[in-house]
Amino acid sequence: MLARTGEDSxxxxxxxxxxxxxxxxxxxxxxxxxxxxxxxxxxxxxSALSLVTIGLVVYWGVGFIKWGILDAVWYTPDxxxxxxxxxxxxxxxxxxxxxxxxxxxxYAEHWRLIIALVVYLSTVTATLTPYCWKRSxxxxxxxxxxxxxxxxxxxxxxxxxxxxxxxxxxxxxTMVLFTGTVVIGFPIAILLALGRRSQLPAVKAVSxxxxxxxxxxxxxxxxxxxxxxxxxxxxxxxxIDKMLRVVVGMAIxxxxxxxxxxxxxxxxxxxxxxxxxxxxxxxxxxxxxxIILPQALRICLPGIVNHIIAALKxxxxxxxxxxxxxxxxxxxxxxxxxxxxFFVEAYLFVAAVYFIFCFALSKYSQRxxxxxxxxxxx
Amino acid sequence: xxxxxxxxxxxxxxxxxxxxRGVVYQxxxxxxxxxxxxxxxxxxxxxxxxQGIATGFDFLGERAGFSIGESLIPFDxxxxxxxxxxxxxxxxLYVAAFGIVLATILGVFMGIARVSTNWLISKLASGYVExxxxxxxxxxxxxxxxxxxxxxxxxxxxxxxxxFFITNRGVIYPIPVESPVYPWVGAALVAGIVLATLFARWAxxxxxxxxxxxxxxxxxxxxxxxxPLLTWLAGxxxxxxxxxxxxxxxFQGGASLTPEFVGLLVGITIYTGAFIAExxxxxxxxxxxxxxxxxxxxxxxxxxxxxxVILPQALRVIVPPTTSQYLSLTKNSxxxxxxxxxxxxxxxxxxxxxxxxxxxxxxxxxxxxxxISLTISLFMNVYNRLVAIRxx
Numbered sequence: 139m140l141a142r143t144g145e146d147s148x149x150x151x152x153x154x155x156x157x158x159x160x161x162x163x164x165x166x167x168x169x170x171x172x173x174x175x176x177x178x179x180x181x182x183x184x185s186a187l188s189l190v191t192i193g194l195v196v197y198w199g200v201g202f203i204k205w206g207i208l209d210a211v212w213y214t215p216d217x218x219x220x221x222x223x224x225x226x227x228x229x230x231x232x233x234x235x236x237x238x239x240x241x242x243x244x245y246a247e248h249w250r251l252i253i254a255l256v257v258y259l260s261t262v263t264a265t266l267t268p269y270c271w272k273r274s275x276x277x278x279x280x281x282x283x284x285x286x287x288x289x290x291x292x293x294x295x296x297x298x299x300x301x302x303x304x305x306x307x308x309x310x311x312t313m314v315l316f317t318g319t320v321v322i323g324f325p326i327a328i329l330l331a332l333g334r335r336s337q338l339p340a341v342k343a344v345s346x347x348x349x350x351x352x353x354x355x356x357x358x359x360x361x362x363x364x365x366x367x368x369x370x371x372x373x374x375x376x377x378i379d380k381m382l383r384v385v386v387g388m389a390i391x392x393x394x395x396x397x398x399x400x401x402x403x404x405x406x407x408x409x410x411x412x413x414x415x416x417x418x419x420x421x422x423x424x425x426x427x428x429i430i431l432p433q434a435l436r437i438c439l440p441g442i443v444n445h446i447i448a449a450l451k452x453x454x455x456x457x458x459x460x461x462x463x464x465x466x467x468x469x470x471x472x473x474x475x476x477x478x479x480f481f482v483e484a485y486l487f488v489a490a491v492y493f494i495f496c497f498a499l500s501k502y503s504q505r506x507x508x509x510x511x512x513x514x515x516x
Numbered sequence: 517x518x519x520x521x522x523x524x525x526x527x528x529x530x531x532x533x534x535x536x537r538g539v540v541y542q543x544x545x546x547x548x549x550x551x552x553x554x555x556x557x558x559x560x561x562x563x564x565x566x567q568g569i570a571t572g573f574d575f576l577g578e579r580a581g582f583s584i585g586e587s588l589i590p591f592d593x594x595x596x597x598x599x600x601x602x603x604x605x606x607x608x609l610y611v612a613a614f615g616i617v618l619a620t621i622l623g624v625f626m627g628i629a630r631v632s633t634n635w636l637i638s639k640l641a642s643g644y645v646e647x648x649x650x651x652x653x654x655x656x657x658x659x660x661x662x663x664x665x666x667x668x669x670x671x672x673x674x675x676x677x678x679x680f681f682i683t684n685r686g687v688i689y690p691i692p693v694e695s696p697v698y699p700w701v702g703a704a705l706v707a708g709i710v711l712a713t714l715f716a717r718w719a720x721x722x723x724x725x726x727x728x729x730x731x732x733x734x735x736x737x738x739x740x741x742x743x744p745l746l747t748w749l750a751g752x753x754x755x756x757x758x759x760x761x762x763x764x765x766x767f768q769g770g771a772s773l774t775p776e777f778v779g780l781l782v783g784i785t786i787y788t789g790a791f792i793a794e795x796x797x798x799x800x801x802x803x804x805x806x807x808x809x810x811x812x813x814x815x816x817x818x819x820x821x822x823x824x825v826i827l828p829q830a831l832r833v834i835v836p837p838t839t840s841q842y843l844s845l846t847k848n849s850x851x852x853x854x855x856x857x858x859x860x861x862x863x864x865x866x867x868x869x870x871x872x873x874x875x876x877x878x879x880x881x882x883x884x885x886x887x888i889s890l891t892i893s894l895f896m897n898v899y900n901r902l903v904a905i906r907x908x
Contacts, residue, residue, distance in 0.1 A: 177633070177634065177635035178636060180633060180634075184633070184634050187634055187637060188634060188637075191640065192636065195636070195640070338538050339542070340542035340543075340545050341541070341545060344549060351882075353843075354843075354885060354890065355847070355881075355882045355885045355889075356847035356861070357847070358851070358853065359850070359861070359882050359885065362865075362868075362874075362881075366868065366874040366878065367874050367878055369563075370559070370564065370875065371559055371560055372559060373562070447650070451650075451651070451652035457654055457658075457854065458854060465652070465654060465655055465658070469658060481662045482662075485655060485658070488655060489651045492650065492651050492652055496650035496651075497646065500650070
């Protein structure tokens, strides 16, 4: 007997399988008390530690807030008002911010530096956004922005007064030194790293000697060489701008540290990648540029950014040889006998400037690492 | 056929041989380096001759004519430039040695604090690390040097402990009055360390051979501390201290650290400490948690888990980058030139300005730093080999 379906059994419901959107795992509801028990008072030792630390934080925190905010003098052209106050004298920054930020650059021309800084910083910000990572955007962007920055800094055209690079100062000089160091240093670093991994003994020897001797000496001595010794190396009558010498010195110093980081990345590339590239008939440079370096630089990105941050901090070494970057300018300003006792506020301000740039760079590099590692976990 | 022959010939042409091209590149590079060197040498000689500067290291024997604020060996302005530079080298090593010890203590402490389960402690430690790492070391040094200059004068000195004073003339602290016993106590301490090391080695070898556990940590500590103590007692236990006391405008007695030394030391210690803290944190976190659980599961006590399981594995990650931090601390001690601490660069700079012998003075500085760097890396490499994985 045939099973009769259709007439007396109920019709089969044909419903499409609808996938529900996946839900996040349930959030464990943690009350403030429970959180404190877990994170602050998990054991007798931890409780004691927390109590002592909370005490100290409150004590110092209240002191700091009183000093820095409640009792502080925010604006006054009169140093006597600051002297009388119990708290911080932020007025020193309001009073002296021009020489601190722009050094010995002619006072009437400071607006040019502001334009240069705005153009430069927006270019850098644009470069750091993935949307702009195209040759068609980056090349014109940088050409225009470097041209504008250069015109603003030097002047001499369009009716702007010419300002010699010896008069540059403050934050713009810091940025110039930093950009010069990284832009000149990075290609040298790649060449040195490749040289150190080269199978040609002479190339390897030259790279190793340069890298190791640069890494063994303080940056100060390199700057002394750039300022005191390098002029002796040149034939009579030929002179190179002091700032350029300093930038090249810092760039070579930066390159030698960066080369070691890149070498680490190169070493991490499996042998098979080289062999596969050779098997395809790629020559040395094409193999390096198309196959090896993109992978190697990606691997050692954190190290690269660390040394770029170090390069930014190292620009402050020019204090020793008398270029007026932001720190030198501030130190010079703080020689003013009327205001010198408020150096803590001034240095905190400079420290905050450096901190903002360095911290932003390091946070940014962590995000780039995430982007680069999307879809690959190694 | 002829064409084929021709193409074969061009394929095997000597210019297509990698080996030949390698030789050509290297010869070109070598010739380039030699030519550059010769060119620089020639220019330098011509320039020096034109400016009438004598070359050579004869100036080292001349009278320096300047005095140095602090020195580990006797020095006055009648001594030679050579001796002044030696004073500078000792001062560099002195501040670097203190800095390395203090930065290690600070860094290890902060690194452990960063991985603490205590939220407050770990946040405070990471605040310290982030702030101090992202501010240039030059600023650290100048800042702390200025802070010390603004401290109260000796009459209103800060005194955190009795007999210990912080003033704008530096830090003044009590020391034991010199006595012939102390060199022997020092010798006993060294002997104690050697004996304790030998004993620990013997104990671990015995444990490996027989399985018998001989406690070595406490007895070792006993030897290291007890031997000097016994020597001190045997020497008649001299207990006189030279305690600083205010006489007129300054302190008499005790010993002192100069404000320049303290400023430089605090600056480079706080800066390098932040980097070491990061390294220590990464090292501790690199040990897989399973290792710790496994160690607990086989019944090791917490102290032993740390000593036998976590530390040996973490050190492997920690030691190499810490070496480069020690090197950079030593090189950063050259910032003494900024605040008047008479380190090698400072003395070298004075010499350079007085004699005009820029080339020689800078060459001396660079050579000395290179040698210091190489020595530190040598020691740390040996230590690294001790803690590295022993693959069988």
